[in-house]
Amino acid sequence: MGKKSKRNKGGRGGGGADDQLDFGSDADSVASMSTALSDLQLAQATEHVSSQEFVLDKYMDDLYEKRGSTREKALGALVDAFESFVLLGLVENKYVTLLSQFTNSIKKGSTKEACLACRAIGLLSITLGAGSSSHEIMDESEPQLLRILQTWPDAPKMICALDCLTVITFVGATDLAETQLSMSAIWDVIHPKSGSNVGIVRKPKPPLLAAAVSAWAFLLTTVGSSRRSTDSWKEPITFLTSLLEAEDRAVRIAAGEALALCFELKLLDVSTSKEANVDSDVRKTSGSKNQFFLNMQALKAKIFGLVYNLSMEAGGRGADKKNLNDQRDLFQRISDFIKSGERPEESLRISGKNGILRVTSWRESIQLNYLRRFLGRGFLKHAQDNDLLHDIFDIKIDCVENMSTTEKKIFRSEEEKGRALKLNKERRLAQERKQYILNDQYG
Numbered sequence: 477m478g479k480k481s482k483r484n485k486g487g488r489g490g491g492g493a494d495d496q497l498d499f500g501s502d503a504d505s506v507a508s509m510s511t512a513l514s515d516l517q518l519a520q521a522t523e524h525v526s527s528q529e530f531v532l533d534k535y536m537d538d539l540y541e542k543r544g545s546t547r548e549k550a551l552g553a554l555v556d557a558f559e560s561f562v563l564l565g566l567v568e569n570k571y572v573t574l575l576s577q578f579t580n581s582i583k584k585g586s587t588k589e590a591c592l593a594c595r596a597i598g599l600l601s602i603t604l605g606a607g608s609s610s611h612e613i614m615d616e617s618e619p620q621l622l623r624i625l626q627t628w629p630d631a632p633k634m635i636c637a638l639d640c641l642t643v644i645t646f647v648g649a650t651d652l653a654e655t656q657l658s659m660s661a662i663w664d665v666i667h668p669k670s671g672s673n674v675g676i677v678r679k680p681k682p683p684l685l686a687a688a689v690s691a692w693a694f695l696l697t698t699v700g701s702s703r704r705s706t707d708s709w710k711e712p713i714t715f716l717t718s719l720l721e722a723e724d725r726a727v728r729i730a731a732g733e734a735l736a737l738c739f740e741l742k743l744l745d746v747s748t749s750k751e752a753n754v755d756s757d758v759r760k761t762s763g764s765k766n767q768f769f770l771n772m773q774a775l776k777a778k779i780f781g782l783v784y785n786l787s788m789e790a791g792g793r794g795a796d797k798k799n800l801n802d803q804r805d806l807f808q809r810i811s812d813f814i815k816s817g818e819r820p821e822e823s824l825r826i827s828g829k830n831g832i833l834r835v836t837s838w839r840e841s842i843q844l845n846y847l848r849r850f851l852g853r854g855f856l857k858h859a860q861d862n863d864l865l866h867d868i869f870d871i872k873i874d875c876v877e878n879m880s881t882t883e884k885k886i887f888r889s890e891e892e893k894g895r896a897l898k899l900n901k902e903r904r905l906a907q908e909r910k911q912y913i914l915n916d917q918y919g
Contacts, residue, residue: 539577551592558599559854562861594640601647605864614648642691662692682724693734694846697839709743720782736810740838
């Protein structure tokens with residue numbers, strides 16, 4: 477993860493595949509999720525943790541039911557609860573049981589059930605934060621998620637699996653090798669190659685391709701300076717460059733953000749002396765130690781030209797003006813960054829006067845956009861109360877500002893008691909010192 481939480485606890489818009497699946501079309505599912513949310517709100521308002529636990533246990537029990545529709549309702553309710561509250565205290569001792577049932581739904585459930593389970597696993601990992609528990613979630617979930625990406629089922633299920641794999645890797649991975657394994661699996665979706673048992677090359681449709689590129693870039697934000705051999709990045713950067721000419725605007729935008737990050741991480745920079753000496757295979761292919769440097773310079777120039785053109789693209793009749801303006805704005809910022817190093821800046825007020833989330837780099841911007849998209853309507857709540865997001869974005873929250881009126885009264889009452897005790901102690905010590913002085917003077 478970009479910034480690991482010190483605790484050792486055990487894209488944009490809504491969730492990725494939720495745009496592809498109508499999770500809200502079933503009236504019973506909507507009623508179930510609404511009931512779960514209101515039950516949890518009531519339990520929280522009355523400050524009965526045991527009541528919240530009872531509500532969660534009820535839906536956990538429903539995950540064991542044979543009927544798929546019952547499991548779907550329970551998963552929907554749990555997802556709704558994970559979005560609406562940071563349930564760390566309630567799930568840190570139940571996560572193994574939850575994970576077992578979630579993975580069972582991925583294996584045996586319908587596409588809708590599997591997608592809900594993938595989302596639930598990602599939210600569970602975010603709730604627990606970085607540490608041994610999230611690492612265990614990653615280890616246990618990864619084989620099933622990789623199997624989905626390798627078998628290429630329907631696109632919504634693949635997008636859900638991509639999102640889940642990306643989030644659990646971001647939170648749970650403890651070394652570069654674990655992150656690279658997930659990035660490699662995602663890259664095989666972006667740029668698939670024919671295998672011996674396949675015979676044909678699969679081609680992802682635009683929604684899947686855009687989701688995969690965004691997921692890959694999100695994990696790239698955690699790589700940092702630990703792997704900077706330019707030759708190893710040439711192939712993915714070249715392919716991402718080709719996506720700037722894709723017909724689908726979402727694909728172009730995702731590729732643009734990924735390339736901006738590559739520039740920020742200096743993955744296209746070549747040292748004509750040191751790098752050329754290390755990459756002997758490159759020298760043999762190019763015929764000179766400077767040829768690779770020239771090739772990368774040409775690639776950078778090509779990227780800049782495409783970026784500039786996209787920042788100036790004309791709309792034309794029937795063009796979606798909002799999405800076109802979003803594209804122009806993004807690529808203008810990328811162009812400014814390539815030319816002058818001007819980085820993106822954004823500020824979000826999370827809470828009160830001092831609870832501000834600020835991003836000042838492409839790395840932070842990509843992390844913010846991806847987590848904001850994945851958490852959906854739950855982003856603000858997690859930004860306020862989840863230590864994981866506080867660590868990632870260095871958010872400082874004044875806890876008192878987020879308290880209810882009752883909680884503030886209790887807190888201030890305790891503060892008053894503390895101050896009174898301190899003053900009484902100081903008075904007593906002062907009196908004792910005064911008495912000691914008098915006794916010393918008059919014996």
